[in-house]
Amino acid sequence: MRIGFIGTGNMALAIIGGIIKNGLVKAGDIIAFDKSEENLKKAVDNFGIVGTRNNIETVKEASVLFLAVKPQFYEEVIEEIKEAVSDSQLIITIAPGKTLKWLEEKFARELKIIRTMPNTPALVGAGITAVTPNKNVTPKDLDLAMDIFNTFGSGEVISENLMDAVVSVASSSPAYVFMMIEAMADAAVLDGMPRAQAYKFAASAVYGSAKMVLETGKHPASLKDMVCSPAGTTIEAVKVLEKEGFRSSLIEAMAACSKKAREL
Template identity: 55%
Template sequence: MYKLGFIGCGNMAKAMLGGILEHKTYDAIEIIGSDPFEPSRRSAEEKFGIHVTEDNCEVVQNSEIVILSVKPQYCEAVIRDIKKAAREDQLFITIIPGKTLGWLEEKMEKKVKVVRTMPNTPAMVNEGMTGACCNEAVNEEEIEKAKKILSGFGKVEFVPENLMDIVTGVSGSSPAYTFLFIEALADGAVAGGMPRSQAYRFAAQAVLGSAKLLLETGKHPGELKDMVSSPGGTTIGGIRILEKNGFRSSVMEAVLEGARIAKTL
């Protein structure tokens, strides 16, 4: 019997595996993964040393905890494949946007223990942010097990399920918005004469340091903004241009649009 099973060995599963193994939450010999795509299976096997199979049911039958790491469009077919093998004493952790706890229970056709999560791609460098919720069948010990797994590649917070789509908007999708912002900062620097590779380093480090400053000081982001916005200075001038072009409104709309689409998946 394996401690942990992955159904799906794609990028997010690999990000999770890297953190789980690095933090020694589980050893490679305690983990099994399945994927219909042979290169994905081989990549997971070679990189992490886990056991792999193309049979999803083998994972479910032989794992204490199962992580469903599949795209939303394939989720129903996967559940149809594994539901007979699923046991009511198993813990299922899902990273499938838009699929509610009730939907998962309905498709399983039995009462199962489910933790629904929304991680993000910074999990690939152990700096992920994961939102999670669970159904009533999950006990406190199992919640702690889930937290231990999810904190292996970043931070995790449990939230009410009605906030899970907003989690998708504010952290699940926002790395892409952040990369877009970094690219735009670098483009501005390049326009001003800086070499592109150097511009990316300056922009990315500024974003990294700003996020760390916010988290470690606990100060309101507006207060930190005001600290660097001298009267008549360069920063407040740049802020004026951003606000003139609807910067904050655009970001807010992007978060809400991500949440809206998540509900339809």
């Protein structure tokens, strides 16, 4: 099996790194092309994969093909490669806004396509990828795709109508969390803590809290109540967050994110 990538940006590199680290295939069985010579050289030098001369060569040599270019370039790339794609190939997309219907119309024939939406924690092996196969994808194809996604985090099959929600709750949300960590660290610095130490404490608290949600199975509100002692420091902070619209700000931001994803 050879896995091909059209585009070698950060997300492609995260996927490639996970595949190689977990031994799903060898580096020499991963091929890629990028119009940016710098990006392609980085991928080849860092991972030992095989660089190709163009997109068509990548398509012809790959059994699994990732379209890892930005959404605005999808139509151009599909127009270029659609005649070279074979019926047996598994095509995996990672672009927001590009629905299965849109993809099928652009390829203009019956193909095996899986629409996905990963997120940047994939760069550290902690990503979560939403997965929606079209009707031509077999259970064996889907198992193979899930094996790939599990090398850099985990995969979750969802109905396609939820994909825009995934963009806001998982794909874009690391930015919100980074902003929160930065603000938490700023407050700790204001209280006299060295900045490097402040980032470590803030990030560790967020990491541990997320792990508690995933591993205890308890409702986040219940876990919050565990921290809030009567007349204590935490409930005082929670009161300020509620007054300043912490929850509503997040909800409104995510709604705007989902709306933008639908417009792409």
